[in-house]
Structures are given as C-alpha cells and as structure tokens.
Amino acid sequence: MKAPSHTADVAASFVVFLVAVPLALAVAVASGAPVAAGLVAAVVGGIAGGLAGGSPLQVSGPAAGLAVVVAELVHAYGWRATCGVTLLAGVLQVALGTARIARAALAVSPAVVQGMLAGVGLALVLSQLHVMLGGRPQGSAVANLTELPGRLVRAHGPSVGVAVATIAVLLLWTYVRRRYEGGGRATGAVLRVPAAVPAVVVASAGAWALHWDVPRVDLPERLFDGWRPPVLPDAPVHEIVGAVAAVAVVAAVESLLSAVAVERRRPDGVARADLDRELLGQGAANAVSGLLGGVPVAGGIVRGTANLDAGARTRASCVLHGVWVLVAVVGGAALVERIPLSALAGILVVLGFRMLDTARLRDLWNHREVPVHVATAAGVLLLGLGEGVLAGMAVAGVLALRRLTRLTVRVEEAVPSADDRPDRPTWHVVVEGTLTFLGVPRLSRALAAVPPGAKVDLDLNVDFMDHAAFEAVHRWRLGHERLGGGVDIDEVHESWYERAVTGDLSGQRKSAPGSRWWAPWANRRRRPATAPGAAPGTPSDLLLSGIREYQGQTAPLVRPIMSELAFEQKPKHLFITCVDSRVVPNIITASGPGDLFINRNVGNMVPRHGSVPPDDSVAATVEYALNVLGIRTITVCGHSNCGAMAALLAGGKEVEHLASLSRWIRHGEPSLARFMEAEPAPDESPMTRLCRLNVVQQLENLESYPWLRALVDSGELELVGLYLDLETADVHMLDRASGTFGPVPGDHRTSV
The missing domain is CATH 3.40.1050.10 (Carbonic anhydrase)
Structure with a gap:
C-alpha cells in the first residue's frame, strides 16, 4: 500500500477552499446571518470537523440545507439566540454519537430525505430570487412567492445583470468541464477549478468595470468583531427543544448521507469512515461554531466531491482548507468585500435547483414513493422543515402499512374441461398478498360472487393469514359445501389455512426456500438421480437433475407468467x-x-x-x-x-x-x-x-x-x-x- 501523498492533500485543500468561500458567504446571506458567520462556520467546520470527524475525506462547512431553518430562527429569536440553538444542537449531536446510533439516521426513507432537500431547494430559490432582483427575502417561502410579482416589477437592473452573468458562467463552465474533461493535463488542471470561482470573479469584475451600484458583501474589520456569547431563545421550552432537535437531526442526516456517498468513492489506501465518530465530530464543530458566532455546520457532498476529485488522501486536506479560509479572511477581506450579493444569490439559485435532483424521481416513481417525496417537499415549503419531514414520514408510514396489507382477489369462471358437468361450472379464485382482518371485507365480497353449488379452486398465495381471515375463509367454505358446492384449496407458499384447521400453529413462519436456485449445481449439496443412458455424475446428469428440479419447484410458479408470454x-x-x-x-x-x-x-x-x-x-x-x-x-x-x-x-x-x-x-x-x-x-x-x-x-x-x-x-x-x-x-x-x-x-x- 502506498503512503498517502501530503502534496496531493495540500493541492486538494486549496481546491476545496475555492469552493468553500463563495458557498459560505452565500449560505450566510441566505440564512439572514452576519456574513462573517458563514466564514466562521467554514473555518470551524474545516479544522474542528476535520480533526474530530470520522470520515477522512468529508469536508464540513455551512449547511446549505439548513439555510431556510436558520433564517426562520433568526427572524423569530434573533442572531445570538440562533447561535445558542446551534451550540445546543452540537451538544445533542455529540450525545447521539456517544450513544453510537449514527446508523439510525440512515433508516430515514430516502424519499423523505430527497423530498426535504427538494423543499429546501425550492425555498432557497424563492428567497434568493428576491436578492437577485435587488431586494431582500421575506420571512417564509409563501411570503417570498406572493411578493415575487411585485419584486419583478421593481427589479434592480444591475443586480439582475450580475446574477444572470453568474448563473451563465456557472452553467457554461460546468458544461465545458463535462464536455472536455480528460482533454489534456493543462486543460484538465484549468477545468478542475470549481465553477463558482470563475462565476464570482467574472460577476465581480464586470460590476466593478461597469461601475454598477449593487449591494456587496460587508465584512467586519476583524472576523470576531462584536462577538458576544450565545443566549437561549426567549421562547417556551418545547419550542427551544424543537428548534435544537431540528437543527441537530437535519445536520446529522445531511452529514451522514454525505459521508456514505463519499465512502462509496473512497480510494484504495484511505481509512474507512466511522459514522459514530463522524457524528461526534459534527457535534463538536457545531458546538464551537455556535459558541464563536457561526451558522450550523454539516458535511456537504459538494465540498466532499471536490475534495475527492482533487486527489485528497487524508483528513489533512479538510483541515488545511479551513486554514486557507482563515488566512483569506484575515489577509484578503478587501477582495471578498467586492463580491456582489446578487452573485452569491445566483450561486444559491443554481444550488437550489440542483437540490431538486429530478434524476432521483425516476427511481422514486419506480418504487411508488413519489407521494412521500411530494408530501415532504410541500410540507417543507409551506409549513417548515420539521413539519414537512413529519408529513413525509407520515405518508411513508401509511404507504408502508398499505403495502404490508395489500391484497388482490380475482374471481373468474374457469374454462370448462372434459370432466366438468355442464350444470356445475368450475370457478377459480386467486387470493394474493397479506390476508388480514383489513382484507376480510374485500375477500367476503369476492367469495359472495361465486354461485351456490359451484366447484371452486381457491388458490391462497399469501405470505400471512391472521385468525379473522382464516375464520372468514373457513366459514365460507363450510357454508358453500353445505349447499352442494366443492372447494379445493391450494396454498402456494405457506400452509396457513391447513395449519389453522389442524391446530398446528407452531410452524407458521416464513421458511427459507428449499433450494438456492441461483447457486451453482456444486453448491446445492444434493445427489442427482442418474438419467437413463448417462454415466453417474456426468455433466448431462447434473443438467437433467436441474431440469427436474425446475419442473417440480419452479415451473408451477412461473407457468401463469409463461402462458401470458407464450405468443408475445x-x-x-x-x-x-x-x-x-x-x-x-x-x-x-x-x-x-x-x-x-x-x-x-x-x-x-x-x-x-x-x-x-x-x-x-x-x-x-x-x-x-x-x-x-x-x-x-x-x-x-x-x-x-x-x-x-x-x-x-x-x-x-x-x-x-x-x-x-x-x-x-x-x-x-x-x-x-x-x-x-x-x-x-x-x-x-x-x-x-x-x-x-x-x-x-x-x-x-x-x-x-x-x-x-x-x-x-x-x-x-x-x-x-x-x-x-x-x-x-x-x-x-x-x-x-x-x-x-x-x-x-x-x-x-x-x-x-
């Protein structure tokens, strides 16, 4: 194994620094926090998160996904109280990491997470459109939407021009990077520069050259000028607890999901991620950020991907990027203050649209989880982050319950055979799914459609049958047979009905398949019967034995499917x-x-x-x-x-x-x-x-x-x-x- 290259880490840290500065400024502006708060979070996230975190290549910094939440907290309680919430959220994350329950955050449905990000992205876009047009964002997504037509009428031309130029450079740079990536070392080195850097440079230079009077970044003379310790919000305890939990959980989920994504691309030779330690590191970074007056911190996939692509191999790149941010603020504040706010808004609008991640909708559609995604996004947009996530989880729970109790009942008159009596037709009833008391009404209505005295083939293809369902089937069977009918019950998988009739309930659990059909012949541990004319143990003997296994176990199950496919x-x-x-x-x-x-x-x-x-x-x-x-x-x-x-x-x-x-x-x-x-x-x-x-x-x-x-x-x-x-x-x-x-x-x- 080759030793990690510290030279590669230094180069990667500078690339991440170029991504982090405009993103930190943009998140701070979108959060309604002091601009310096974003830079404080970038420094703390890099140094504290890098040293204490458990994902070596994950880069922490201002959490774009929490910008809307922080803006609501600032509007409701003020900035110092918001810092207090951030500090307490960090302490809560440390406690969760100590309890080693980091993986529990990954149990949240991906549809809920994607819906949350989509809702935050839309809220971010709506708020930053006002900044692009030369105004200030409103207190909620609904207010931003209703006030948008009036802001369009009063649009500030130079601010719009700067924002449009920023977005154009972002999109063009990204397109060129994808189109010509790998076109040579010189070209590759230029294209590895993050798109936000040329976008901000072009927008700032253009506004300066044209002498446009646009709002710009306003930094304090020193990073911690005017610092005062955080305080608790002046609010009921349950509101404080809710705010702390919202910041802690959302930042934790965002960080852990990002850590998993980075881990999947982990180069050989790099230490594996420890999610519990990562949660501890994120908690420490948030506690320090809140104490020093920074916005909440989280691991971000944008910064982490930039770190990976730039060739980072150890956590040194994460720590150094925080050092470069600190050096830039101390020595380059004059340059930072030339950046127009509308340029940062343009970056956030593009980032907000990317958070929608429409490519994931296809997967969600295939898994029938779009309602969860839509409910979460709408809830976040209209009600707030916590309410939206709860709404999404509620819809996910309802859909899960519906899937668990899904039942299909088909009743049809079978095609007459030579053995059937003309006055006594055969009916075919197929029950598929989970047969519980919830499905009894549907099953009873279907069985009532079978004519008295008919011969019935009842196929129970169910993975569970409770006592209420058994009683319904058994009572119907006894009544139908008393009226001269016949009932032949065939249980495709588990013998739920037969065991209930005989009183043998000890084996009512899902059993493993008798044969691993996907395994090679040699792994089945069976002795095939020798086929006529074949030597014992020959390949043809194995082949014929496999065919016999198919005919006995698999063919009856796939026969209905094959009959439908037989002619097309x-x-x-x-x-x-x-x-x-x-x-x-x-x-x-x-x-x-x-x-x-x-x-x-x-x-x-x-x-x-x-x-x-x-x-x-x-x-x-x-x-x-x-x-x-x-x-x-x-x-x-x-x-x-x-x-x-x-x-x-x-x-x-x-x-x-x-x-x-x-x-x-x-x-x-x-x-x-x-x-x-x-x-x-x-x-x-x-x-x-x-x-x-x-x-x-x-x-x-x-x-x-x-x-x-x-x-x-x-x-x-x-x-x-x-x-x-x-x-x-x-x-x-x-x-x-x-x-x-x-x-x-x-x-x-x-x-x-």
Whole structure:
C-alpha cells in the first residue's frame, strides 16, 4: 500500500477552499446571518470537523440545507439566540454519537430525505430570487412567492445583470468541464477549478468595470468583531427543544448521507469512515461554531466531491482548507468585500435547483414513493422543515402499512374441461398478498360472487393469514359445501389455512426456500438421480437433475407468467454482455421471463459500423430490438477478469490457433487503443482498467451506427454501461460524462 501523498492533500485543500468561500458567504446571506458567520462556520467546520470527524475525506462547512431553518430562527429569536440553538444542537449531536446510533439516521426513507432537500431547494430559490432582483427575502417561502410579482416589477437592473452573468458562467463552465474533461493535463488542471470561482470573479469584475451600484458583501474589520456569547431563545421550552432537535437531526442526516456517498468513492489506501465518530465530530464543530458566532455546520457532498476529485488522501486536506479560509479572511477581506450579493444569490439559485435532483424521481416513481417525496417537499415549503419531514414520514408510514396489507382477489369462471358437468361450472379464485382482518371485507365480497353449488379452486398465495381471515375463509367454505358446492384449496407458499384447521400453529413462519436456485449445481449439496443412458455424475446428469428440479419447484410458479408470454414478448431492455458463465444477467438485474432481450458474445463487444472484418451478428440483434420490439434502453455489461480482455492484452497470441475467435477478438482493438491512450488510474490493475474501458468503447461503437445515434441524440434511446466485479458480486454503473464507474443510483447500502 502506498503512503498517502501530503502534496496531493495540500493541492486538494486549496481546491476545496475555492469552493468553500463563495458557498459560505452565500449560505450566510441566505440564512439572514452576519456574513462573517458563514466564514466562521467554514473555518470551524474545516479544522474542528476535520480533526474530530470520522470520515477522512468529508469536508464540513455551512449547511446549505439548513439555510431556510436558520433564517426562520433568526427572524423569530434573533442572531445570538440562533447561535445558542446551534451550540445546543452540537451538544445533542455529540450525545447521539456517544450513544453510537449514527446508523439510525440512515433508516430515514430516502424519499423523505430527497423530498426535504427538494423543499429546501425550492425555498432557497424563492428567497434568493428576491436578492437577485435587488431586494431582500421575506420571512417564509409563501411570503417570498406572493411578493415575487411585485419584486419583478421593481427589479434592480444591475443586480439582475450580475446574477444572470453568474448563473451563465456557472452553467457554461460546468458544461465545458463535462464536455472536455480528460482533454489534456493543462486543460484538465484549468477545468478542475470549481465553477463558482470563475462565476464570482467574472460577476465581480464586470460590476466593478461597469461601475454598477449593487449591494456587496460587508465584512467586519476583524472576523470576531462584536462577538458576544450565545443566549437561549426567549421562547417556551418545547419550542427551544424543537428548534435544537431540528437543527441537530437535519445536520446529522445531511452529514451522514454525505459521508456514505463519499465512502462509496473512497480510494484504495484511505481509512474507512466511522459514522459514530463522524457524528461526534459534527457535534463538536457545531458546538464551537455556535459558541464563536457561526451558522450550523454539516458535511456537504459538494465540498466532499471536490475534495475527492482533487486527489485528497487524508483528513489533512479538510483541515488545511479551513486554514486557507482563515488566512483569506484575515489577509484578503478587501477582495471578498467586492463580491456582489446578487452573485452569491445566483450561486444559491443554481444550488437550489440542483437540490431538486429530478434524476432521483425516476427511481422514486419506480418504487411508488413519489407521494412521500411530494408530501415532504410541500410540507417543507409551506409549513417548515420539521413539519414537512413529519408529513413525509407520515405518508411513508401509511404507504408502508398499505403495502404490508395489500391484497388482490380475482374471481373468474374457469374454462370448462372434459370432466366438468355442464350444470356445475368450475370457478377459480386467486387470493394474493397479506390476508388480514383489513382484507376480510374485500375477500367476503369476492367469495359472495361465486354461485351456490359451484366447484371452486381457491388458490391462497399469501405470505400471512391472521385468525379473522382464516375464520372468514373457513366459514365460507363450510357454508358453500353445505349447499352442494366443492372447494379445493391450494396454498402456494405457506400452509396457513391447513395449519389453522389442524391446530398446528407452531410452524407458521416464513421458511427459507428449499433450494438456492441461483447457486451453482456444486453448491446445492444434493445427489442427482442418474438419467437413463448417462454415466453417474456426468455433466448431462447434473443438467437433467436441474431440469427436474425446475419442473417440480419452479415451473408451477412461473407457468401463469409463461402462458401470458407464450405468443408475445415485450422486453424492456436490450442487454449485451459476455458469454462468461459467471455473468448471469437475470440474477444481477433481478429480472424474470420477458424482461431482458439478451445478446451474449465473447467480450460483450459491438463491432463498429463498417468494421473489418465485417460482422452483423450484434447489429442484427440491435435492429430487431429497436425496430421490432420497440426497446428504448440498451445496456452493455462488462465484468472483471474477462478472458477476451486478457487475450487483447496478450496481443492475441493465446488464441491465435483459434481462427474464428481470433477474427472476433480483432473487434476489441479500439478498446485496446483507448486503454493505451488513457492515463493509468491509481491502484487499478491493467486488466480491470481495460475491462472497464471496454464498456465505454462498446457504447461508442453502438453510436457509430448513424440511425442509432439519431435515436440517442433525439432522446428516444438510452445507453447504459454496467460493470460486474466478480470478486465482490457488486454491479457498478458508468457515468458517461466522467467516464468513471460508481454505485448504481438508489443503492443505499453502506460499506462502513
């Protein structure tokens, strides 16, 4: 393991410092606090949070997510009382960290967290629009919204010009950075400068050159001029407790979620994060910040990402960034005071819109959690942060209860068979879900629709049945049979009804599957019966034994699905992956019959348009998928330790005796060329790098087909890159803008 580079930490700390200063000033202005309070929080967050925290590469500073809350506290109780709340919130965080319950904060539904951030982002945008227009924000989001038309009429032209210029530079710099990242060392060094720095420089220089009279940052002569100790709010105890809890919990959740996100990108050789220690460090930083007159502190993903991207390896970069902020305030106050407030407002408006994170809405929509997100965001916007979070958690609880008690009942007359009597039709009743007293009325109405005297096949596909539900089913069965009908009950999973009838209640719990269907044959610990004509223990014997297991256990369960798919397929994705036996697409995507249209080949390769030697096998699959099946997502999935990539690295010598394979491997030459041109990544083996770059190259190969590229450009087709690490069984997703692989969005597992 290589020793951490302190030179890299010094360089990274300066990059983070460039991000922290404008963000600290902007958060302070948005919070209604003294401007110096943001700088105090940046210094304390960097030094105290960096030294005491448990996430080495997380950078703490003014919490943008709490700006609206702090503004409400300042408006209600004054600044010194707000500092008192911040100090007590820090003490509470220290107590929570000492109790080692940091992970409990991660139990909050991601939909609630995202909704909270979206609500705060909207409130931030509404408040800072007033500053952009030359005015002052109102006391609430509703007031900001209602007063906005009048402020638009009285807009201050120079302030609007400065804000628009700031936003334009921010967006343009971000676009150029994504477009030309990796274009060379000189270009890369320039583009690594955070977008907020050129935006503030251009806006400040433009306002100075044009002699625009706009409100600017006003710093005290010394950072702690006019300091007075914090006090408690003049309010009832329950209000004080609520304010302290709101600041402590929101800052803690924001910090811990950010720490987990940073941990997922942790480079090799860097110490792992300790969430309990991180909460202790955040508490210490907040206590000191409140004592010295700073705004609340939290770990931020913006600063943490900048720290990672700049090459930080130890907590020294976090601490040094706080030192640079202190030096800048002491020695460069004159420059800071030239920054227009509307420029800072422009930065916060962009940050507020980014907090909406519309990309997450797709995941929430797929998981049917959009109501939680909307309820939280609306509650934060209209009622306040604490009320909004409670509203979101209440909606999440209702949805969870509804899912836990979800019940589906289908009643239909079965197709007559040769054995059925014409005067006695067979009816089919299917009950699926959780059968409790809440579902008894629906079940009773459905069963009442079955004609007296009919033969009934009742399928109970339920994961739980309480006594009230059993009584309802049993009474109906006895009554139906007394009237001459017949009832055949088939329990698909657990025998809840049978056990209740026999009185054997000891085994009423979910049992593990009898066979791990996803495991290799060798891991099943079973002796397959020898097939006729096959030698004992041969591969064909294993194959036939597996088929018999499928026929006995799996086929009855999937038969209804297969019957629906028998005459038409409607897959959602084209999945291009390697023929490697260790890559099983349906396992790593948790998909079933009819979901994936799969193309497998050596090296998960896509021959380029007009390639030599020509090969249309993959192109034919793509054409059929897009033009016949209407698929609009293509995924290329590579994997570690790929034999095709190993052959490429060896120059094809290992397979030169295999003529067909040698010709096919030549389609990987663009991947090898990309590998030779790319700079080696630290702590990454050549094989791993080539396997990952091959996925990037195959997506570009797909786009070499003009008709396919047209679909991508029009937004009708999405290309996705995945990488399966065989050793860890983890799937990583390609960020095409940066060319790097990271966690799959919405994957909230932690490795800390």
